[in-house]
Amino acid sequence: MKQFFFMLILAVGMQFASAKDAVPLAEDPVTEQRLISISEEMRCLVCQNESLAGSRSDLANDLRAEIRTLIREGKTDDQIRSFMVERYGDFVLYRPPVKPITWLLWIGPFVILAFGIAGLLIYLRRRNALVAPKTLTTDDNKKIDDLLNAIAPDDGDKKA
Known part of the structure; x- marks a missing residue:
């Protein structure tokens, strides 16, 4: 009986310990490449010293999802940057434009x-x-x- 419980606990533990394959972020590699190139030019609003592409904060994940949606809608890179600046200000850009x-x-x-x-x-x-x-x-x-x-x-x- 002790062996049965030991085997049952071992089997349940193995389910939690098993590794899973990484889920691709986008079905289209071109979309993912565009997402990375755009998000590397933007600052994570939570981390502030990390790019949006490199940050793992929840807000950064949401912003990448938003950028991915805009890419799928057919927006250009400039339109996506403009959208992010309108929403979050020039601070979101690593290289803000020179203006007064x-x-x-x-x-x-x-x-x-x-x-x-x-x-x-x-x-x-x-x-x-x-x-x-x-x-x-x-x-x-x-x-x-x-x-x-x-x-x-x-x-x-x-x-x-």
């Missing part, structure tokens, strides 16, 4: 770099001005000698 609303996105890093370099140069010049060696005049040397002598008189002045 995205100027800061395109030019901002260079402006920040320029301010950083300018700040570094100002800092270095001020530091060099403070640290630069100054030559002493004879009057300055005499004042220093007088101060040192006032603090510690020469040994020759002391009488034994």
Whole structure:
């Protein structure tokens, strides 16, 4: 009887452990290739640093399904990109277009770099001005000698 239960548990466990073949995402390889080329140019809205093609989030799966539907409807790649931008904004594109609303996105890093370099140069010049060696005049040397002598008189002045 123990062997029967052991065999039954083993059989049920084998059903869960069996591997399944991968289901093709699209029946048409051309559609799938178009889907991949379009989705590689788009950003996953959840992951943000991953392309839509590489992301495995639920939203990315839904967006790929939406793109696949648009491809089957006969939409061009530009129409599909336009649809996605209308729906999710320019952020969905890895390379957003250069227009007034995205100027800061395109030019901002260079402006920040320029301010950083300018700040570094100002800092270095001020530091060099403070640290630069100054030559002493004879009057300055005499004042220093007088101060040192006032603090510690020469040994020759002391009488034994």
